Amino acid sequence: MIRCVSCGAEYDDDEVIYTCEKCGSVLELVSDIDVSKDIFEGRKDTLWKFKECIPVDESKIVSLNEGGTPFCKCDKLGEELGVNLYVKVEGSNPTGSFKDRGMTVGMTKAMELGVSTVGCASTGNTSASLAAYAARAGLRCIVFLPSGKVALGKLAQAMFHGAEVMSINGNFDEALEAMTALALEKHLYLLNSINPYRLEGQKTIGYEILRDLNWEAPDRIILPVGNAGNISAIWKGVSEFYNAGFVKDLPMMTGIQAEGACPVTNAFRKGDKRVVPVENPETIATAIRIGAPVSDIKALNAIYDSNGYSETVSDEEILDAQKLLARTEGIGVEPASAASIAGLKKLVDQGVIDKGETITCVVTGHLLKDPNTAIDACTKPTEVDADIDTLRKLLME
Numbered sequence: 001m002i003r004c005v006s007c008g009a010e011y012d013d014d015e016v017i018y019t020c021e022k023c024g025s026v027l028e029l030v031s032d033i034d035v036s037k038d039i040f041e042g043r044k045d046t047l048w049k050f051k052e053c054i055p056v057d058e059s060k061i062v063s064l065n066e067g068g069t070p071f072c073k074c075d076k077l078g079e080e081l082g083v084n085l086y087v088k089v090e091g092s093n094p095t096g097s098f099k100d101r102g103m104t105v106g107m108t109k110a111m112e113l114g115v116s117t118v119g120c121a122s123t124g125n126t127s128a129s130l131a132a133y134a135a136r137a138g139l140r141c142i143v144f145l146p147s148g149k150v151a152l153g154k155l156a157q158a159m160f161h162g163a164e165v166m167s168i169n170g171n172f173d174e175a176l177e178a179m180t181a182l183a184l185e186k187h188l189y190l191l192n193s194i195n196p197y198r199l200e201g202q203k204t205i206g207y208e209i210l211r212d213l214n215w216e217a218p219d220r221i222i223l224p225v226g227n228a229g230n231i232s233a234i235w236k237g238v239s240e241f242y243n244a245g246f247v248k249d250l251p252m253m254t255g256i257q258a259e260g261a262c263p264v265t266n267a268f269r270k271g272d273k274r275v276v277p278v279e280n281p282e283t284i285a286t287a288i289r290i291g292a293p294v295s296d297i298k299a300l301n302a303i304y305d306s307n308g309y310s311e312t313v314s315d316e317e318i319l320d321a322q323k324l325l326a327r328t329e330g331i332g333v334e335p336a337s338a339a340s341i342a343g344l345k346k347l348v349d350q351g352v353i354d355k356g357e358t359i360t361c362v363v364t365g366h367l368l369k370d371p372n373t374a375i376d377a378c379t380k381p382t383e384v385d386a387d388i389d390t391l392r393k394l395l396m397e
């Protein structure tokens with residue numbers, strides 16, 4: 001069953017519907033978990049190990065073996081910050097971001113519904129993922145990207161997998177508005193995170209974190225927030241497993257935004273349940289360069305209900321954290337992902353996070369998604385001849 005998160009109106013699973021017809025709010029899938037957690041054990045470690053908890057037709061699955069991502073204990077960085085730190089590395093998904101979790105489930109639903117065309121607006125990763133899964137499913141794929149604001153790796157993926165790519169003169173929010181209008185006219189099936197099936201895939205990040213911690217909840221989950229689907233999805237996941245009795249506690253959901261694109265943090269500071277859109281969002285972390293997050297209600301509920309928090313970080317803090325994670329722990333992430341680490345550092349400094357807390361930072365996308373930013377952050381390689389004497393000298397300097 002699909003249910004409106006605001007007025008509770010109910011809709012059939014097979015209705016192609018993105019927002020509530022009665023009140024215009026966002027929708028979610030409602031399902032009960034009536035299995036034991038033991039059945040997940042011994043299965044291949046993709047997100048489909050949780051198939052009983054994902055409300056789609058198993059015979060229609062479109063998968064690239066997403067999920068089952070690394071869960072790295074980060075002792076060096078953790079010690080530096082005085083917390084017990086784990087990093088969930090979502091860049092290890094097939095196309096290099098957590099969007100693949102949402103897309104495998106969304107594309108499976110598309111096959112169930114028998115659609116022929118899928119589409120999305122994207123800051124980059126959604127389009128990269130959708131293009132790959134549409135290719136695998138054999139569907140036509142249309143993506144709208146904000147002109148000049150998509151990281152190179154993501155653009156390469158969307159184009160290379162054969163999506164019809166439109167570069168929109170406008171920002172992400174405007175591209176999404178246009179794409180949504182076309183979806184409502186039934187030209188295509190919309191696979192942005194307003195589609196509640198996307199979040200059914202992404203909730204498995206929450207499932208896996210609990211499983212990775214041997215069926216205990218961390219004190220806190222920290223992640224970057226853009227369109228605010230992922231924080232909503234992870235909260236849904238951990239809440240479902242909590243309600244099923246698989247764990248005894250729930251984590252505090254902690255959403256980090258960029259200073260130039262922080263409608264959720266602004267709302268949190270005022271105690272509001274909705275955001276006031278940020279008109280011209282700006283940040284180097286293009287994946288979270290979003291001013292009007294569609295899942296704001298769900299995300300703010302997640303933060304309030306979990307006794308969580310929201311904070312902003314500057315672009316400089318993001319880039320510092322990106323480098324810190326890469327150089328102390330060997331984990332390469334794109335700028336948006338590093339917002340979680342930057343946020344952790346800031347909240348420890350502010351005393352919001354207690355020393356000794358068990359923290360899971362979700363790092364959402366791979367370093368190679370945005371090679372330009374990575375290269376700009378480094379000193380150039382030394383140009384030198386293949387002459388042993390010169391090289392030896394250089395090494396001994």
Ligand SMILES: *Cc1c(COP(=O)(O)O)cnc(C)c1O
Pocket residue numbers: 097098099125126193224225226227228229230231287288334336337364365366
């Ligand atoms: C999509 C994305 C985000 C933001 O997730 P939302 O669900 O839009 O809040 C953060 N980081 C990366 C790398 C992303 O691709």
Ligand SMILES: [Zn+2]
Pocket residue numbers: 004005006007008009020021022023024025
């Ligand atoms: Zn409603």
